[in-house]
Amino acid sequence: MTETVAGDSLYDIAIIGGGVVGCAVFRACVLAGARTVLLEKSGDLLEGASKANSAILHTGFDATPDTLEASCVQRGYALYRELCVDMNLSVVETGAMVVAWTEDDLAQFPKIIEKAARNGVTVRRLDARETREREPALAGDVRGAVLVEGEHLIDPWSAPMAYARQAILNGGTLIRQARVERGVRREGVWHLDIAGRPAMQTRTVINCAGNYGDLVEAIARPSPFRITPRKGQFVVFDKTAHDLFRTIILPVPTALTKGVVVTRTVFGNVLVGPTAEPQEEREFPTVDHDNLEALRKAAFRIIPALREHDVTTTYAGLRPATQFSDYQIEALKTEGWITVGGIRSTGLTGALGIAEHVVTLYRDRFADPAPLENVALPQMPNLVDELPRPWMQPERGPIACHCERVTEKEIETALKDEVLPTGTLGGLRRRTRCMMGRCQGFYCTRRVMELAKAHLPGLVTPIGENQRGDGRDV
The missing domain is CATH 3.50.50.60 (FAD/NAD(P)-binding domain)
Known part of the structure; x- marks a missing residue:
């Protein structure tokens, strides 16, 4: 209950x-x-x-x-x-590849393969030609990869x-x-x-x-x-980049971090990140221009064709790291x-x-x-996106969020759920994908708020109403 x-x-x-x-x-x-x-x-x-x-x-x-x-x-x-x-x-x-760009990276492959074997995971080493054949969009100077088919x-x-x-x-x-x-x-x-x-x-x-x-x-x-939150910033590229590659692209890891990953998402975007930045603040991760620009450049270095695609959004998360x-x-x-x-x-x-x-x-x-x-x-x-979604059905009803193709019925179902109803707007986004697309809610927010206002009292203020409740904008 x-x-x-x-x-x-x-x-x-x-x-x-x-x-x-x-x-x-x-x-x-x-x-x-x-x-x-x-x-x-x-x-x-x-x-x-x-x-x-x-x-x-x-x-x-x-x-x-x-x-x-x-x-x-x-x-x-x-x-x-x-x-x-x-x-x-x-x-x-999708599988994943740990990709080498330098001789130093290649020198780490035996350790990576040995560690995988000790963990009971079968991996396979690819040379430069095999790596490019699997993912042609990778930069041409790729030196090889370790393929992990189960990721x-x-x-x-x-x-x-x-x-x-x-x-x-x-x-x-x-x-x-x-x-x-x-x-x-x-x-x-x-x-x-x-x-x-x-x-x-x-x-x-x-x-x-x-x-x-x-x-x-x-x-x-x-x-x-002691928890010292480790902030990870991410860059999300537009859905137009989704078909550039399929395999998760991993770097050769360091002692501090697994490094910058370039991967598709199940929602149709391309994700690049995270950074690894210790901070004292436990709740509010921020993003900054320099680190995000570094992520973009890292992505272009790995998959040059990403230069032709827009960034949809950026975000950051905090991981509960200890000593x-x-x-x-x-x-x-x-x-x-x-x-x-x-x-x-x-x-x-x-x-x-x-x-x-x-x-x-x-x-x-x-x-x-x-x-x-x-x-x-x-x-x-x-x-x-790889499986049928409600918007594809002939009797889907109106769509509230066109970027992510979220129907009004999906939003209402999440809000009215008798077992685990949505409790916040963030929760609504995570349950439906609404307001998470290319426009980041610019076009759909008003309709989403109209659907949510009766179910999230105090969290949703109807657009155009002020605190006096007289209907005049302030």
């Missing part, structure tokens, strides 16, 4: 943080048989680090072997491939929404606008103070708070890690607490593997409930 909970309810598990990892853990805990509530401080899910990523389903070929991250990414990849068909989630099969593209928002939806359909509770401010543990029960709401009681807390993970951790103990290279996941038995921190750029792929690991910790340290039977499966609406 969503948004309804009695103040004196006692949960088995309270999860703090509704990003992709929190949603996956929510699903896993509910299906494991635990009475679970997900607490999200914002008005909708995926409002933090999870709203901005490169949307790649990773094999884990380049993860540090024998780490928790490597095992969770590999397991998450396998679990996603198992359940995506049942939930109508996308996988656009693919997915919809980065429908997947975590599906995890949360399945949890709710099977008895889980979601509470949005529920910022946990403090907590105290008495006689084996956590009493969590939530801003503007009754205190929440739970036997176990799972910290999935992303960029606020170290601050939330301080509720239970002095945090053993440690691996995930920070730990069960504190005496505190009734599980820490899930430091989940950086691999969180989208690793989420299901992380969730499975967390449930194992819960069963080992706290309780062993009976798994649910007759589990309900959600069916997610398709947002991917």
Whole structure:
């Protein structure tokens, strides 16, 4: 159920943080048989680090072997491939190439291939001719590549929404606008103070708070890690560039970052990024001209034909980096607490593997409930251009967003959803693609606001009305 909970309810598990990892853990805990509530401080899910990523389903070929991250990414990849068909989630099969431009890059290939083998991922080395044959649009001085056929593209928002939806359909509770401010543990029960709401009681807390993970951790103990958000800026090229190439183009990675990726998106654009910039601000990533211009130049260097295509938009996201290279996941038995921190750029792929690991910790340290039977499966609406979409249907009704071909019915369905209704305008965009196209909402915003105003009170001000309500523009 969503948004309804009695103040004196006692949960088995309270999860703090509704990003992709929190949603996956929510699903896993509910299906494991635990009475679970997900607490999200914002008005909708995926409002933090999870709203901005490169949307790649990773094999884990380049993860540090024998780490928790490597095992969770590999397991998450396998679990996603198992359940995506049942939930109508996308996988656009593209493969990826780690591309070499210099002799130094080529010298790294044996290490990349060896690491992939240690991670159980089969890769193949291509010479310059084979690389150009696969992707003719690459710059002519390409020296070779390592082909990773299992790397693919997915919809980065429908997947975590599906995890949360399945949890709710099977008895889980979601509470949005529920910022946990403090907590105290008495006689084996956590009493969590939530801003503007009754205190929440739970036997176990799972910290999935992303960029606020170290601050939330301080509720239970002095945090053993510190979050220093790592900003990643992205450039999005117009849909006219989509057919220039198909394979995800990866750079030879460094110790700090996987580097600048050039990839298509499942929504029909071309994405370039991210940068890797540490910052103290945890919530508001900014973009700047110099870094964005550097991304454009990097894209032109890799695929020269991109010079002929316009940039649709730019954006930035924050990854919850810590001083440690691996995930920070730990069960504190005496505190009734599980820490899930430091989940950086691999969180989208690793989420299901992380969730499975967390449930194992819960069963080992706290309780062993009976798994649910007759589990309900959600069916997610398709947002991917590679598959049929509602606008293609003869009885589609009016289109609200012409750039992204989003129908009014899709927007209304997201707003009126009885299981997981949209809570913010950003949430509406992530559920439908509205206002995300070439015009960035310039033409469709008015109609979208008209459709949304009854469902998002306080968030949508009808255009042309002022605070006095007399109908005159100010």
